[in-house]
Amino acid sequence: MNVTIIKYNAGNIYSVDYALKRLGITPVITADPELIRKADKVIFPGVGEAFTTMEYLKAHQMTDLICGLKQPVLGICLGMQLMCRYSEEGNADCLGIFDVDVKRFIPQRHEDKVPHMGWNTITDLKGGLFSPALENQFVYFVHSFYVPLNEATAATTEYILPFSASLHKDNFYATQFHPEKSGSVGEQILKNFLNL
Amino acid sequence: MLAKRIIPCLDIKEGKTVKGINFVNFRDAGDPVELGAAYSRAGADELVYLDITASHEGRKTFTELVKKVAANISIPFTVGGGINELQDVDRLLGAGADKVSVNSAAIRRPELIGEIASHFGSQVCVVAIDANWENGEWICYLNGGRIPTDKRLFDWAREAEERGAGEILFTSMTHDGVKEGYPNEALAYLADTLHIPVIASGGAGKMEHFRDAFRLGKADAALAASVFHFGEIKIEELKLYLQREGINVRI
Numbered sequence: 001m002n003v004t005i006i007k008y009n010a011g012n013i014y015s016v017d018y019a020l021k022r023l024g025i026t027p028v029i030t031a032d033p034e035l036i037r038k039a040d041k042v043i044f045p046g047v048g049e050a051f052t053t054m055e056y057l058k059a060h061q062m063t064d065l066i067c068g069l070k071q072p073v074l075g076i077c078l079g080m081q082l083m084c085r086y087s088e089e090g091n092a093d094c095l096g097i098f099d100v101d102v103k104r105f106i107p108q109r110h111e112d113k114v115p116h117m118g119w120n121t122i123t124d125l126k127g128g129l130f131s132p133a134l135e136n137q138f139v140y141f142v143h144s145f146y147v148p149l150n151e152a153t154a155a156t157t158e159y160i161l162p163f164s165a166s167l168h169k170d171n172f173y174a175t176q177f178h179p180e181k182s183g184s185v186g187e188q189i190l191k192n193f194l195n196l
Numbered sequence: 197m198l199a200k201r202i203i204p205c206l207d208i209k210e211g212k213t214v215k216g217i218n219f220v221n222f223r224d225a226g227d228p229v230e231l232g233a234a235y236s237r238a239g240a241d242e243l244v245y246l247d248i249t250a251s252h253e254g255r256k257t258f259t260e261l262v263k264k265v266a267a268n269i270s271i272p273f274t275v276g277g278g279i280n281e282l283q284d285v286d287r288l289l290g291a292g293a294d295k296v297s298v299n300s301a302a303i304r305r306p307e308l309i310g311e312i313a314s315h316f317g318s319q320v321c322v323v324a325i326d327a328n329w330e331n332g333e334w335i336c337y338l339n340g341g342r343i344p345t346d347k348r349l350f351d352w353a354r355e356a357e358e359r360g361a362g363e364i365l366f367t368s369m370t371h372d373g374v375k376e377g378y379p380n381e382a383l384a385y386l387a388d389t390l391h392i393p394v395i396a397s398g399g400a401g402k403m404e405h406f407r408d409a410f411r412l413g414k415a416d417a418a419l420a421a422s423v424f425h426f427g428e429i430k431i432e433e434l435k436l437y438l439q440r441e442g443i444n445v446r447i
Binding site: 022107119120158183184187 | 197198199201236241266267268270271272290292294317318319362363388391392393416417446
């Protein structure tokens with residue numbers, strides 16, 4: 001299977017690469033539109049800041065490319081947020097694949113620390129990324145902005161408030177958490193994506 | 197609900213784990229990758245690899261090790277030891293580490309914290325503080341607890357947070373190795389005054405000590421080395437114990 005990781009000015013690309021290699025897949029890491037378009041599966045990872053990253057994607061003509069992909073696409077963390085309409089992080093206009101805006105966590109109590117960092121559970125699972133056995137399992141999060149619950153929500157996590165741990169619409173899948181850092185649960189989710 | 201984290205710490209010298217390990221079923225008990233993988237399977241939530249090598253050659257060996265850990269282990273890990281400048285952070289994150297911990301270098305040049313936070317994000321910057329309880333004060337130390345400074349724990353932790361630290365890893369030199377529990381009062385004070393997670397380190401001897409660090413010390417995570425390395429506490433059993441005690445942990 002031909003799996004492509006979209007290469008851009010973001011961190012975290014290599015941990016996704018390592019995670020796929022542990023599953024026996026050697027992905028192609030590239031910014032080449034042709035290679036990305038003809039891949040069987042595309043992964044859009046990301047750790048970074050929304051506005052700067054969107055500017056980079058626009059400057060490199062990558063926005064239409066990503067929105068126009070027809071094969072299964074998996075956005076991870078910032079990748080998922082960039083697939084939404086707009087982000088409060090840097091007031092960034094994003095790709096608009098998911099019709100929802102990204103908001104900043106507002107702590108309600110002293111214990112509510114931002115970023116939301118560590119292991120938390122996923123519930124109300126829907127769609128092809130999640131097998132039933134993954135309900136209530138722990139996955140690893142690091143983020144300061146969140147996607148509210150909406151009609152594309154495919155998994156829910158509660159921190160300060162219930163938010164979208166995963167989104168799904170047509171061929172686009174996304175996780176707020178890092179499957180590549182979520183032990184055996186994350187491996188199962190990546191396997192499920194590869195098997196779509 | 198966000199889980200409390202259990203973090204084994206591995207001291208590395210010339211690419212090998214330093215402390216003796218009495219685990220069975222190991223091809224090479226000194227292999228940090230194998231040990232980290234075993235901890236990950238046992239339910240560790242994160243790992244810390246601390247490079248205690250001083251030489252330049254040792255640093256290169258450590259970077260190679262970080263690459264191997266990243267390739268083989270599917271949970272987050274922090275690396276520390278000998279991080280003095282942004283270039284060190286870039287090298288270690290580039291090798292696949294999720295976070296770096298800075299200690300002496302941040303005390304010597306506190307601007308380093310802000311530089312790491314603005315280049316890579318606060319979430320990668322763990323500020324480690326070694327402090328000893330002396331005459332009614334927590335005195336911060338440099339160079340692995342060898343050199344006292346004029347910094348005090350609570351002030352320095354607050355400054356580190358303001359400068360952009362993502363987490364505070366507090367090791368009590370007073371409690372470390374004594375195995376009579378973590379410094380829960382100091383931990384609770386840190387938790388009540390800071391807005392970033394606090395990792396308790398130094399003093400674990402029994403499972404109850406972890407419970408108390410979470411319940412009384414309000415810590416977000418607890419780190420330990422020898423009780424895990426020597427098999428005195430098994431992470432699987434510790435997690436089940438903490439769950440029975442009503443603490444939210446990842447099982």
